Amino acid sequence: MIDQVRPADLDAWFADHGGDGVVLDVREAPELRAASVQPGPFQLQSIPMNDVPSQLGRLDPDKPIACLCHHGARSMRVAMFLAHNGFGTVANIAGGIDAWSQERDPSVPRY
Secondary structure, three states, X not given: OOEEEOHHHHHHXXXXXXXXXXXXXXXXXXXXXXXXXXXXXXXXXXXXXXXXHHHHHHOOOOOOEEEEOOOOHHHHHHHHHHHHOOOOOEEEEOOHHHHHHXXXXXXXXXX
C-alpha cells in the first residue's frame, strides 16, 4: 500500500522513514515553470511521469521518495510504479502542488 501524505505532514513522514528523503516532482516542464517547490529538509528531483521508467537509475531505491504532481493522480501512479520496481519507501503527496500551496507554502502559485 502507498502512503498518502499531506504536504503539511511531509517532514514528519520523512523523519519517520530515516530522513534524507526525496520529493520527486513528476509534472511536465510547463507546469514546473508555473509553480515549483523549493528543496527543504529533503532533496528535490524532477522527472516527468512518462520519463520515470527510463530514468529509474537517477533515483536511489533506499531513500524515502514522496511523489508530487498537480493534484495527486499522476504522482500516485508513479509511486505505485516505484514500489512495484523495488523502491522500499514510497509515498504520494496527497493533493499535489495545489495542496502544497494551501497547506505548506502559500508563495507557490496555484494553477
